[in-house]
Amino acid sequence: DAGITQSPRYKITETGRQVTLMCHQTWSHSYMFWYRQDLGHGLRLIYYSAAADITDKGEVPDGYVVSRSKTENFPLTLESATRSQTSVYFCASSEASGGALTQYFGPGTRLLVL
Amino acid sequence: SQQGEEDPQALSIQEGENATMNCSYKTSINNLQWYRQNSGRGLVHLILIRSNEREKHSGRLRVTLDTSKKSSSLLITASRAADTASYFCAGLKDTGRRALTFGSGTRLQVQP
Numbered sequence: 001d002a003g004i005t006q007s008p009r010y011k012i013t014e015t016g017r018q019v020t021l022m023c024h025q026t027w028s029h030s031y032m033f034w035y036r037q038d039l040g041h042g043l044r045l046i047y048y049s050a051a052a053d054i055t056d057k058g059e060v061p062d063g064y065v066v067s068r069s070k071t072e073n074f075p076l077t078l079e080s081a082t083r084s085q086t087s088v089y090f091c092a093s094s095e096a097s098g099g100a101l102t103q104y105f106g107p108g109t110r111l112l113v114l
Numbered sequence: 115s116q117q118g119e120e121d122p123q124a125l126s127i128q129e130g131e132n133a134t135m136n137c138s139y140k141t142s143i144n145n146l147q148w149y150r151q152n153s154g155r156g157l158v159h160l161i162l163i164r165s166n167e168r169e170k171h172s173g174r175l176r177v178t179l180d181t182s183k184k185s186s187s188l189l190i191t192a193s194r195a196a197d198t199a200s201y202f203c204a205g206l207k208d209t210g211r212r213a214l215t216f217g218s219g220t221r222l223q224v225q226p
Contacts, residue, residue: 031212035216042217042218044216045215048212050212090156092157101145101162101206101212102147102162103159103214104159105149105157106156107155107156108154
């Protein structure tokens, strides 16, 4: 039972490069989310997806792109990485049924932009 | 902007003592959730309390919600060293959108 996985777990890149963070879940959850966690800010929502081919912006979407061609995958792309995007990125998923409102988180990807 | 603000930011107690963390939020919510994060790990859901509930229990956890004051508290009774972690409250406004808004967290240290 793999649950929700993220890759890579650690990434170092340079300013201006494109980076893609992967997220995969085995539960067939409809909802998937990307958050970033910075010291003193808790977690902030970047993008979320309610189902395959349905995505929407969160609180801090600028500089990020997402896609959801398959229910189980939700990649996050930094098109041109900036130092301010150095952070820990968490992917999460949630079931679609009305009462299932909790989120299940992946282990995170630590990204350093030099 | 963050939905929840936790208080205190850091808490250090001895094993066996109770730990109380408070959360205040700004806008109306459908429910409020508490998550735990061990160092270097992802978040794990602890408990959910709906806006029409005032108190909820789960094992050693007790959560209260006061919608008139827009505040919630998490009580961990008889703490253990394994409870050492950061604790976050998260509000959910829209059950259709499902997006949570997190507070900045309380770092709990339980000394053995």
